[in-house]
Amino acid sequence: MQTEETVGKPVPRKEGRSKVTGAARYVDDLSMPGMLHGATVRSPVARGRIRSVTFDDGIPWDEFVVVTAKDIPGENAVALILLDQPYLADDFVNHAEEPILLLAHEDKHLLERARRAVRIEIEPLPAIFTLEDSLAQTEIIWGEDNVFKSYLVDKGNVDEVWPQADLIVEGEYSTGAQEQLYIETNGVIAVANPAEGVTVWGSMQCPYYVHKALLKLFALPPELVRVVQCETGGGFGGKEEYPSMIGGHAALLSLKSGGRPVKIIYDRAEDMAATTKRHPSRTHHRTAVTRDGRLLGMEIEFVVDGGAYATLSAVVLSRGTIHAAGPYNCPNVRIRSRAVATNVPPHGAFRGFGAPQSIFALERHLDKVAQAVGLSPEEFRQRNFIREGETTATGQVIREPVDMAGLVARAFELTDYQAKRERFACENREAGAGRVKRGIGFASFMHGAGFTGSGEDYLKSVVGAEADREGRVRILAASTEIGQGTYTIFAQIASDALKLDYDLFEMAQPDTGNVPDSGPTVASRTCMIVGKLVESAALGLRQTLQTAGLLADEYNVAEWREACQRYIEQYGALKSFSQYKPPPGVRWDDEKYEGDAYGAYAWAVYVAEVSVDTLTYETRVEDFVAVQEVGKVVHPVLAAGQIEGGVAQAIGFTLYENVVWRDGRMVNNGMTNYVIPTSADLPSIRVHFEEQPYQHGPAGGAKGIGELPMDGGAPAILNAIEHATGISFTHVPLMPEALMRGLSENA
């Protein structure tokens, strides 16, 4: 029998039917007998000392479960990288919306009244809200110097290049916060009691992160904590670390209630005000070039605003740092980076994880350098693109074929870039030209897949596969389906590995009581890293059957089924596990931040065409082409969907999504005032893949793609706006007001 290969084909999404019929169960769709609803009382001020907590009259407080920091059985800290963030503020608050007290009641409406009837009196302390103030140490609010983490990448000797440079070009660029805006807000249900421990069901990306955090919070052994992922309505990084917080809160309430289930679902306003956003950033570039447009040296200072606690800022900073010098061959590079503290809610993981910020700066800056040298943006980049055998900023030798010039050519052909570049320039200059200016621009970039450096080696992820008597195979992995297609691509990878029908494969629900720790669902690692483990775990089943003499080298589905049945009858469960091992030859120095930063990179060139209305200051993206080399494409529809969705988020990040802060609080925390692109706003997003199989990737060479599409949109669009208007904008989001100021000043 020949089973058709599924990799490269648009097989039906595993959970597609349940999603289109409304049958899919998200956490808020679940209800348990005796369930209470939980709410969080938060700090009204950004920084201060808690003086008193009082409860207004008119609420039957004796019916409520009330939890404060004093009720925490273990450590009052969210276990992540550091232990600096409390579950509940006890003495001091360090950001607005910081959780102070928890309430639960079975009546949601009474609960909301009660939440408003808790008075928190706080003696305010001076607070800082910008990375500039944090760097200036206007106040010291964290550690000795407000710095969560700093890195230094040092390649060659950048100090020696300045005298030799024909030109030195400087520029400074910045990006704002970005709200996640997954359409399903953060939510969990928890059951906790002293005898049975803690169970949390919820919307999340990383069940084992929540598991680790609950162990510390409740001081329990691993077997008494269980975390189960429900269908998850979007993540993007926003459900990487935050579920540890809300999951812990619900579990604390349940424990105090004597073990009743407690559900906490944030409403949109609370989710936007209190949970994580993309780190705001500032990047300074100083670049040395020769007259003929060769990069001699790059000095880059990259700073991100981490908010009030360390959370994941150190690793966000790491990825941003490593991507800051882009896909270019430059002999001397120095990147200094810092993540600093401010009194705003902690910023966190968000698709791209620091890279969109530093790539925005680089790809804007290189247009400026090109202009200074007198070359077109593409000609300047062509002279500096990295090639096989050359080294990145961290000294990683690129050992795979990389063809950035080819990607540029393909993207230009698809957009008619050269002709449009000339035509728009003429039309915009013409006397009597209309009020609408047009422009076209691009960005070229790369994105590393998997954890940085030795990260995967530390994680040591595990995946299992289990076959039943009917020959059906269940993949046991903690990798979550959050919309990107994990279930589908894992089934494809496993079915192709075993040459069996796709329908025989299913994924176990990510449940720490039932699946091994495959690491978090982040960092564009699910397909490339965990997918490879799925492949080898599946192959392990076959090897087990063959070793037992139950299966021939060639087999059909009936023989497979019979072998599984006979194995299980003779030996019991048929399971196979596979654990991550680094590919040979990988070296990484964590001290020097030098070496092979990522196992593989995706490479991309994105082109944006814009129109700028000089009367209304409205900018529209008229066309967008995303060309990328991502290794083997496992599922063409899902892969294109990842790119299109990421580009849409990038367009939002660039032109629409403006977090308005006042005294450290987001004040436009609703969908009415925080605007994301609608179906009427977006251009046609055209996606083109080049496939250069990665030798250590699954399914014939897949790499990671999830974060990549977030990286290129902002610089491509601002480069196009510069082409349209002649003005070099350096900050995103570029709101109409800023466009108006820019155009007025340059009129």
Added chain:
Amino acid sequence: MTDGAVKVELSCTVNGTSQTLRVHPLARLLDVLREDLRLTGTKEGCGEGECGACSVFVDGELVNSCLVPVLQVAGAQVTTIEGVAGEAELSAVQQAFIECGGAQCGICTPGMILAAVNLLAHTPQPTDADIRHGLAGNLCRCTGYMKIFAAVVRACERAGVKA
């Protein structure tokens, strides 16, 4: 606020079935569907009528059920995502959403499918602009909408198949 208010009796038809319910007069239709009738396919995304995740039909008109006090549907025909598929088969729009990648995380999908059904009911052969404007009241954060447009196009290409 509905606590303390007296419940009243309300009759309506939901997905073809007559229902008589005791409800708070100002309860949101969304909550009655989800909590009283356990029709949890209708989702809450924002609670302020911006995202469309709670879209349902009331007497054939697409509404945001988070903005509808339940008494407004007294005597009305309400259709939710659970009422869109046939007995055995998915509707053409649902089928097309699966095939074309119109659903990713799935949380906007029920509302988006109802918006697409609504669009095709009024505009059987929509242009690209019709599709974009017809779905503009429903936010999706995953797809960038391209695959949703493709699904709508595929659904109406299936001539003779009920949307």
